[in-house]
Structures are given as C-alpha cells and as structure tokens.
Amino acid sequence: MPELSKRTAPFTDSVIRRMTRVSLQYGAVNLSQGFPDFDPPRALLDRLAETANENVHQYSITWGAQNFREALAEKQSRLMGRTVDPNSEVVVTCGSTEAMMAAMLTVADPGDKVIVFSPFYENYGADTILSGAEPIYVPLYPPDFRFHPDELEAAFRQHPKALILCNPSNPCGKVFTLEELSLIADMAERYDVFVITDEVYEHIVYEPNRHVYFASLKGMWERTVSCSSLSKTYSITGWRLGYIIAPAHIADAAKKVHDFLTVGAAAPLQEAAVTGLRFGDDYYKKLQNTYTEKRNLFLRGLDDLGLVHTEPQGAYYVLLDISEFGYESDLAFCEDLAREVGVGAVPGSSFFREPVNHLIRLHFAKKNETLFEALNRLADLRKKIKPQK
Numbered sequence: 177m178p179e180l181s182k183r184t185a186p187f188t189d190s191v192i193r194r195m196t197r198v199s200l201q202y203g204a205v206n207l208s209q210g211f212p213d214f215d216p217p218r219a220l221l222d223r224l225a226e227t228a229n230e231n232v233h234q235y236s237i238t239w240g241a242q243n244f245r246e247a248l249a250e251k252q253s254r255l256m257g258r259t260v261d262p263n264s265e266v267v268v269t270c271g272s273t274e275a276m277m278a279a280m281l282t283v284a285d286p287g288d289k290v291i292v293f294s295p296f297y298e299n300y301g302a303d304t305i306l307s308g309a310e311p312i313y314v315p316l317y318p319p320d321f322r323f324h325p326d327e328l329e330a331a332f333r334q335h336p337k338a339l340i341l342c343n344p345s346n347p348c349g350k351v352f353t354l355e356e357l358s359l360i361a362d363m364a365e366r367y368d369v370f371v372i373t374d375e376v377y378e379h380i381v382y383e384p385n386r387h388v389y390f391a392s393l394k395g396m397w398e399r400t401v402s403c404s405s406l407s408k409t410y411s412i413t414g415w416r417l418g419y420i421i422a423p424a425h426i427a428d429a430a431k432k433v434h435d436f437l438t439v440g441a442a443a444p445l446q447e448a449a450v451t452g453l454r455f456g457d458d459y460y461k462k463l464q465n466t467y468t469e470k471r472n473l474f475l476r477g478l479d480d481l482g483l484v485h486t487e488p489q490g491a492y493y494v495l496l497d498i499s500e501f502g503y504e505s506d507l508a509f510c511e512d513l514a515r516e517v518g519v520g521a522v523p524g525s526s527f528f529r530e531p532v533n534h535l536i537r538l539h540f541a542k543k544n545e546t547l548f549e550a551l552n553r554l555a556d557l558r559k560k561i562k563p564q565k
C-alpha cells in the first residue's frame with residue numbers, strides 16, 4: 177500500500193473533540209468542548225422552521241447569501257467602526273474553523289512563518305501544518321497572560337508572514353488591552369506582517385474589560401483578516417456559520433480558497449441566521465449578563481472547593497490547576513476525571529507549546545443546573561482521584 181500524505185502525519189485528531197466522545201462514553205457532564213446545552217434564541221428557531229418551506233435549498237452564492245452578508249456587514253460595521261462592504265469584504269464560511277484555515281491558505285505559502293501566542297486554540301497547530309507554515313510561538317505569561325514585548329519583537333524579526341490573534345482568548349480567557357494591541361499593531365506595521373484574528377468570543381467579555389477589534393486600530397484594516405462566527409454569539413455551534421472580513425484584495429483571494437474548500441455554508445441556515453444578525457444591542461447585553469452570571473457561579477463554586485483556577489476576562493473557559501494530583505499526563509487525569517468523577521475536561525497540554533501538564537480546561541457555557549451538577553461532582557474530586565506518587 178502507498179503511504180498516506182506526510183501532511184497528515186504530524187498531528188493527532190483534535191483532543192477537544194475527542195474529550196466530548198470520552199465524556200459521552202462515561203456519561204460525564206461535558207465541560208470539555210465549548211458549546212452550550214441551552215437553546216438558541218427562540219426567534220432563530222422559529223425562522224429556521226419557516227425556511228424549510230422557502231426557496232433556500234440550493235447553493236447560495238459561494239461567498240455567502242446576499243441578505244446574510246448585508247445583515248452581517250451592517251452589524252459588524254457598527255462594532256468595527258468602519259463601513260464593511262457586504263459584496264467585496266465578506267466571505268461566509270463553514271464556521272470560524274474554515275475561516276481560519278482559509279485565512280491561513282490565503283496569506284501563507286509553505287515555509288512561511290506564522291506567530292502564534294501560547295497557549296493557543298488547538299486548531300491553529302493543525303492550520304499551520306496543513307498550510308505548510310511554520311509556527312513561531314510567543315508565550316503568554318499567567319496570571320494576566322501578557323506577552324513580553326521583547327519576545328514578540330524577536331519573533332517579528334524572524335520575518336513572519338502573519339500573526340494569529342485569538343481575542344478574547346481561548347483557552348486562557350485573556351482580553352487583550354488597547355495598549356497590548358497597539359504594540360502588536362506597531363510591530364505588524366514595522367515588520368510588514370498580516371494579522372489573522374479569531375474573534376469568536378467578541379460578545380463574551382466581562383466587565384470592566386472591553387473587546388477592541390484589531391482591524392479597527394489605526395492603519396490595521398489593510399493588513400487584518402478578521403475571522404469570527406455566529407456559533408457562540410447565538411448558541412448555534414452546529415449551524416457552522418463563520419466568516420472572514422477583510423479588505424477586498426484579501427477577501428477576493430479568500431473567496432477562491434473557500435469556494436474550492438467547501439463551496440459554501442448551508443443556505444437555509446444562513447437565511448435563518450439573518451434574524452439573529454438583525455437583533456438589537458439589547459440581545460448582546462443580555463448575552464453578556466448571562467455569561468457573567470455563569471462565570472461568577474462557576475468560579476465561586478470552584479473557589480468553595482478550594483480549586484485553583486484562572487480568572488477569565490472573556491470567552492467561557494477556565495484553566496484549573498491540578499498540580500496537587502501529581503499526574504505526569506494531564507490526558508490521563510482528564511480520562512480519570514471523566515470516568516471516576518463524571519466531569520469532562522480538556523488537558524491543558526493541547527493548548528501549550530511549553531511542556532505544561534498541570535492544567536485542565538473546563539468551560540461554563542452550560543445551563544446553571546448543569547454547572548451545579550458538575551460542581552457537585554467535583555466536590556468528590558479529592559476523594560475519587562488520589563495523588564500519584
């Protein structure tokens with residue numbers, strides 16, 4: 177038999193998605209892969225039911241249905257502080273997963289270097305490998321997960337083609353400050369580098385933190401490929417609706433990549449999602465309040481159990497310190513946690529370049545009752561998982 181491609185050899189399947197399967201196997205409360213167990217807004221579901229009997233069952237325009245792009249451009253124009261053109265500056269993709277992959281294939285050639293902050297969202301490792309790019313990792317240091325400007329500049333000096341910026345950040349919950357973003361912008365300009373953003377948690381930010389769109393910074397529009405999705409904002413992770421917003425010459429190239437990767441996102445789902453894109457500001461305020469409540473509930477619960485964790489400024493993940501259990505392998509810990517305690521988590525090592533094995537990631541995008549159940553189970557953590565010698 178011939179060998180399979182060398183491209184697929186250097187990475188494993190996604191550990192995040194694998195932990196969902198492990199959770200299902202053991203009947204664990206799944207706080208691993210980040211998705212809600214509560215319903216999307218009723219108006220979206222009603223509109224989805226209506227679309228079944230409408231004429232939206234064939235391909236939409238490959239880079240997105242006209243009314244979806246118009247509604248999206250109108251919403252993002254309000255937020256990003258510039259008029260986004262729905263025809264030339266938007267590409268609708270199958271989730272931000274495709275948006276990020278298409279963005280990488282659009283800007284990077286095999287052998288190009290790409291700056292990635294560590295910890296990072298698992299997909300970026302695979303994105304760089306599949307596009308043939310070489311990551312340069314720049315550490316973010318706890319507890320604030322700030323980067324060291326000298327280390328970032330050292331990475332820029334290696335002539336990277338692009339920098340990937342996940343803001344608000346998965347898994348560490350960092351919301352980059354204006355000052356930090358300005359530093360990155362200054363270097364991106366001086367070293368002439370593209371910035372690919374992943375802003376899927378743009379609406380999940382905790383006071384007093386504020387989300388600043390990188391593309392809105394002075395001079396940055398021209399070199400920024402903004403990626404995001406509707407998954408987290410409207411609790412529709414299964415609809416797979418994401419997008420790229422970028423200047424026309426970048427969007428043009430991304431349209432070609434996207435066309436041959438997937439042709440397009442699901443037409444009836446785009447049609448139904450327009451309802452969400454047209455929601456008023458009150459919807460986003462309410463979303464923020466809901467997640468703030470969940471964050472507080474969950475963090476307080478972890479505190480009561482004496483478990484050491486990060487304090488997310490945005491997104492819906494916490495990193496829990498499991499040092500006291502002395503495990504060599506955080507993956508083994510997560511398997512024991514799912515089986516013995518009944519809570520699903522993602523091993524922190526999936527997110528770090530550095531050899532980190534003392535953290536696990538939990539998320540709190542769940543009904544309050546689910547979070548209480550998880551906390552109840554975690555109350556037995558020290559009884560059920562004994563420290564390794």
Ligand code: GLN
Pocket residue numbers: 192193208209210211273346
């Ligand atoms: N972003 C989510 C997470 O980090 C999951 C995304 C996905 O699995 N596509 O868990």
